[in-house]
Amino acid sequence: MTLPSSAQVQALISYLEHEVQPTIVLDTDYNILAANNAYRRQFGAAEQAPIGSKCYRVSHQYAVPCDQAGEHCPMRKASETRAPDRVLHIHHTPRGPEHVDVELRPILDEHGEVAAYVERLSSVTAAAAQPQRQGLVGRAPAFKAALAALQRAAPAQIPVLLQGESGTGKELFARALHESSPRARGPLVVVDCTGLTETLFESELFGYEKGAFTGATQRKIGLAETAHGGTLFLDEIGDVPLAMQVKLLRLIESGTFRRVGGVEPLRADFRLVSATHKPLAAMVAEGSFRQDLYYRISAFPVHLPALRERADDLPLLVESLLQRIAGNQAPRVDDEAMRLLAQYRYPGNVRELRNILERARLFADDGVIHAGHLPAELHSAAAGPPAAPGGRRQRRDERAQLAHALAVFKGTRSELAHHLGLSERTLYRRLRELGLA
Ligand SMILES: Nc1ncnc2c1ncn2[C@@H]1O[C@H](COP(=O)(O)OP(=O)(O)OP(=O)(O)O)[C@@H](O)[C@H]1O
Incomplete structure (x- = not known):
């Protein structure tokens, strides 16, 4: 393989020097040949530019x-396809680990062989890969897949549908999507579609004129x-009454x-983001959700993983959440408690x-959370058989955990729902699904 002549490389480097995006030039053996001002x-x-170092190092x-x-x-992929490639990686940076959007382009020589690569990097601000006091945090593969999807969708106008269980961070993702989009300076309006009657939904969303109904003493602007x-964020869109779906x-x-x-x-000119924990496709099949509306809102579906699908993120989430809850007084979690949490x-989920x-x-008097400070269901989950992959075992585990929580929890159903991080409706649905209602 021939390397580009040094004059060619120099021309390329001087062209890239004033690019606003951090950019490096690499040879085919992973060596960094040059780095522009923005990268440095x-x-x-x-x-300092790490000239001569291996990019993976x-x-x-x-x-x-x-x-x-x-x-x-x-690089491996681009060397095979001779085409650009784009991935989301976690890079080591002077600020610690960061999510970075990496775009790689092969430079071909006169024989069509790859002679060098130009790599453009952009820091992803939508989520952090290290403990953070606000926003999304995560680095597990399932989380990275959702984040990579968000990165792709953000600059476009395409309607996004966020699908995930309760507490997986749908609202936080919607916020991150809005903030990463060209509409970031505009408003993000959240509409909670749960529990709204038809009339209430219509007047909330579209507003009303003075005198439209008794009590409409002045005009109201809708959401x-x-x-x-x-961005208009329709949370729990699966709860919109059928008659309103057409409007x-x-x-x-x-x-x-x-x-x-x-x-x-x-x-109204807005970008639409919707979210649901419900199986909308199945609801379309059974006639409780309009098919035409489903196709409209689901142009870009994003699966938000349940916490158990991103178990590697637990220590990162624990540290971030403790910082959010207790600030500088955040307690540490000892090994046994971490084992139970895991x-x-x-x-x-995260809630x-x-x-x-x-x-x-609140029990960590010595600044350390011990196993004894964790609720009973975590102890019984740890005493049960080891979790194995697969739906039936997972259902059985969830059923046992909920049954135990029901048996030992002293408060009302609404307090239990709060304790489990579920809405009351979700708790009732789960209990019904698992035959515990
Ligand atoms: N990846 C994450 N990083 C940090 N915090 C998170 C993450 N995901 C969720 N959370 C936190 O978990 C809680 C629940 O998140 P959120 O309300 O966005 O979930 P949701 O999926 O919209 O829930 P629901 O469906 O019940 O409305 C919030 O306190 C949120 O800050």
């Missing part, structure tokens, strides 16, 4: 290329109008609506973990 500022140690502190360390290597120039469809398709009691068609299956930690830290 953002990723260079003491603003600099970015990952690996001794071998990424693909030999179990990660996707964009769709408020979202103009920003919602019209709003989404044409961007137009009428205030209740109004005649004038109005227009074995539990969290039907209420349930947060509630468990919020309670446990």
Whole structure:
């Protein structure tokens, strides 16, 4: 393989020097040949370019290329396809580990062989890979897949559907998507579609004119109008009454609506993000959700993993949540307590973990959370048979955990739901599904 002549490399480097995005030039053996000004500022140690170093050593502190360390290597793929590749990696940076969007382009020589690569990097601000006091944190593969999807969807206008169990961070993801989009300066308007009657839903979403109904003493602007120039987030869209779904469809398709009691068609320009924990496709099949609306809202579906699907993230989440709950007084978690936390299956996901930690830290007089500070269901989960993959075993575990919580919890169902990090409705649904109601 011929390397580009040094004059060619120099021309390329001088072209890239003033690119605003951090960029490096690599040879085919993973050596960094050059790094531009933006790279030195953002990723260079003491603003120095790591010329001559291997990229996997600099970015990952690996001794071998990424693909030999179990990660996707964009260079390997681009050398096979001779086409650009883009991946989300966790890079070692002067600020600690960070999610980085890596875009790699092969430079071909006159024989069509790859002679060098240009790699552009951008720090992902939507989520952190190290403990953080706010926003999304995570680094497990299932979390990275959801984050990579968010990165792809954010710059576009495409409607996004976030699907995940209660407490998986759907609202936090919607916020991150909005903040990473070109509409970040516009409003993010959250509509909770749960428990709204038809009339209430319509007046909330579209607003009403003065005198539209008894009590409408003045005009009210609806949430769709408020979202103009920003993002409209319809949380729990599976709960929208059938009769309202057609009006919602019209709003989404044409961007137009009428205030209740109004005649004038109005227009709102927003980006639509929806979320649900419900199986919308199955609801379409049984006729409780409109198929046309489903296709409209689900152009870009994103699966948000349950906490048990991203068990590697537990220590990172525990540390972040404790910082959020207790600030500088955040307690430590001892090994036995961490072992119990790691074995539990969290039907209420991150919200349930947060509630468990919020309670446990009130017992941590010596600044350490011990196993005895954790609720009974975590102890019984640890005493049970080891969890094995597979739906039936998982269902059995969840059933045992919920049955135990029901038996030992002293408060009301609504307090139990809060304790488990579930909404009351979700708790009732789970109990019904698991035959415990
Ligand atoms: N990846 C994450 N990193 C940090 N915190 C998280 C993460 N995911 C969820 N949380 C926290 O868990 C709690 C629940 O998150 P959120 O309300 O976004 O979930 P949800 O899926 O919208 O829940 P629901 O379906 O019940 O409305 C919040 O306190 C949120 O900050």
